[in-house]
Amino acid sequence: MTQGQGLRERKKERTRREIAAAARRLFGERGFDAVTVAEVAAAADVSEATVFNYFPTKEDLFYSGLEAFEEMLLDAVRERPPGESALAAFGRFITEPRGLLAATEPEAVERLAATTRVIEESPALLAREQRILAGFTDSLAELLGEESGAGPEDVDPWVAANAMIGVHRALLGYARRQVLEGTRNPLLARRVRAQAKRALVTLERGLGDYAVRGTSSPGRP
Numbered sequence: 001m002t003q004g005q006g007l008r009e010r011k012k013e014r015t016r017r018e019i020a021a022a023a024r025r026l027f028g029e030r031g032f033d034a035v036t037v038a039e040v041a042a043a044a045d046v047s048e049a050t051v052f053n054y055f056p057t058k059e060d061l062f063y064s065g066l067e068a069f070e071e072m073l074l075d076a077v078r079e080r081p082p083g084e085s086a087l088a089a090f091g092r093f094i095t096e097p098r099g100l101l102a103a104t105e106p107e108a109v110e111r112l113a114a115t116t117r118v119i120e121e122s123p124a125l126l127a128r129e130q131r132i133l134a135g136f137t138d139s140l141a142e143l144l145g146e147e148s149g150a151g152p153e154d155v156d157p158w159v160a161a162n163a164m165i166g167v168h169r170a171l172l173g174y175a176r177r178q179v180l181e182g183t184r185n186p187l188l189a190r191r192v193r194a195q196a197k198r199a200l201v202t203l204e205r206g207l208g209d210y211a212v213r214g215t216s217s218p219g220r221p
Helices: 003-030 037-044 048-054 058-062 066-078 086-094 106-120 123-148 156-180 187-205
Strands: none
Touching: 003 037, 003 048, 003 058, 003 106, 037 048, 037 058, 058 123, 066 086, 066 123, 086 156, 086 187, 106 123, 106 156, 123 156, 156 187
16 A cells, blocks of 8 residues: 555545544434434534445444444454354453443443433434344354355354344343443443353353243243
8 A cells, every 4th residue: 555545544534433423422412313414514524425425324324333343243253262162252252341331431431321322212223223233143144154164054053143143132232221220330341241141151051941931821820
């Protein structure tokens, strides 16, 4: 890469970060649905067309960091040491606090609370999140299938990927409920980590002995 190309790439990345930061600030102040792309463009001092060049949809503005999260997750599984299971690598990844969940500074803690409220109040963001998590599942299943030599008709990689991403999905919901109830770091991170460990133990031992129905029907003596 020439020096000129390097400067252009850094400028583009800086512009991307500035647009995303402006969007997060506006979304936090007024909610996702109440903010237009034009307002984000004005706040970032760029044209509306420039915003769409970097972020094809409004939802992409909000979830701009999740591509990196997906790559880190896949790398954690892909680069695990010999003899380690995919589940163990996945578990090590999700039990490590990162981003706002790891932050203890008051400003970052409250930013997490604001972000949580924005998501919970927006059906569009919740729907987009489900599509993103489905994409995570597809990517992980593909990786597991390649590593295990599974055939195109084998469902094992999909079952495993859905179970693992299901843990991540459940932890997201748990963390948000905790935040909305007033829990903040460092207690929040400890509680999420404890829940993650419990869920991973369930997956590790399998589901054969989980929720075995008793002789009495639920709700009956």
